[in-house]
Amino acid sequence: MDYKTPKEAQDLPGLRLALTAGLPAPWSMAARFMFDIKKIAYIPVLQQGGAANEDLLEWTGHRNAPVAVLDDEPPRTNWADILELAERLEPLPRLVPVDTEERLRMFGLANEICGAGGLTYQARHNMIGNMLNSGVEALQPAARTMAKAYAYSEEAAQQATARMTQILDALTDQLERQKTANSRYFIGNGMTALDLIWASFSNTLQPLPKELNPMNERMRASYQEMGDRVNPAQILFDHRDYIYEKYIALPLDF
Ligand SMILES: N[C@@H](CCC(=O)N[C@@H](CS)C(=O)NCC(=O)O)C(=O)O
Known part of the structure; x- marks a missing residue:
């Protein structure tokens, strides 16, 4: 990726x-x-994970990513707002x-993945x-910045696995139902934002192999460790492989 600085x-x-930058x-x-x-088309702008990103903060009011800024419109950071922008532009x-029912289910499940x-x-x-620990x-400065940004606490970490399992079960059930109905997609009979969202977020539980996803080995191990705690069903990864193969340019470039 050819990033411009915020300035x-x-x-x-x-x-x-x-x-x-530098990881999926x-x-x-x-x-x-x-x-x-x-x-x-968009101009990729550099955000450095866990860092202060002072120039980005000064420009957009946000330290983390993604931040989408169209001309002089307000910066958008929430996944659903960014999706709305994409739908509006094209x-x-x-x-x-x-x-309506499909839309409700799509936004509900997508929020289960991406929402706070x-x-x-x-x-x-x-x-x-x-x-x-x-x-x-x-690693400590980035860890402290993200702990504050994302409301980390020991109690939050302790209950995380149970909540993740519940959400993964809901996603698995949805794909099983869709398979029975002969659909290759999470919702209805066509690709939606949820398929793309899951393709991206699945990497944080089981990263795509090195040749398709040339990420740093320490971060790869850290992502894989999050997945090993919850052991997601194979159908979830079969689905993301299908979406990558059919719709997303590989190898990933970040
Ligand atoms: N604003 C997003 C969440 C953004 C988010 O969590 N970004 C993370 C991962 S892409 C990030 O920037 N992490 C690195 C950092 O905090 O510096 C939403 O609510 O939809």
């Missing part, structure tokens, strides 16, 4: 997208997948179902706990 990007016209960060990659599938392929308190917030409590001095 270089902030006065440029068009869509600027701040992304956590789940919210950042999901935002990219939504724009990429619609062929919406309606096709449609990522939000027209049918959802699957990956829970997994991250464990990751932050591991970093804080690692005894590795170099």
Whole structure:
């Protein structure tokens, strides 16, 4: 990825997208997948995971990623707001179902993955706990920044696995039902944002292999460890492999 710094990007016209650089960060990659599938051009902007990101903060009011800024519109950081922006800029392929029941189910399940308190917030409590307790001095500043940003506590980490299991069961049940109904997708008969979101977020539990996902080995082990705690069903990974193969450019580039 050819990133611009926040200072270089902030006065440029068009869509600027701040992304956590150097790893397949789940919210950042999901935002990219939504724009990429619609062929919406954007300028990638550098966000450094766990760092202060002062220039990004000064420009957008946000330290973390993703942050999507279109011209002089307000910066958007929430996954659902970024999805709405992508749908507005380029309606096709449609990522939000027209049918009300399907739409409710899609947003509900997507929020179970991406929302505050959802699957990956829970997994991250464990990751932050591991970093804080690692005894590795170099990891401490980032661990402390993220602990504060994402409401880490020992109690939160303790209940994380149970909550993750509950959410993974809901996603597995949904895919099993869809398989019975002969659909290859999470919702209805076509690809939606949920398929792209799961493709991205699945990497935090079982990263795609090295040749498709050339991420740093320490982060790979840390992501895999979050998955090993909960042992997700194989159907979830078979599904993400299908979505990557059919819709997403590989190897991942971050
Ligand atoms: N704002 C996002 C969540 C963003 C988020 O958690 N970003 C993480 C992972 S992509 C991040 O920036 N981590 C690195 C950091 O905090 O510096 C949402 O609510 O949808």
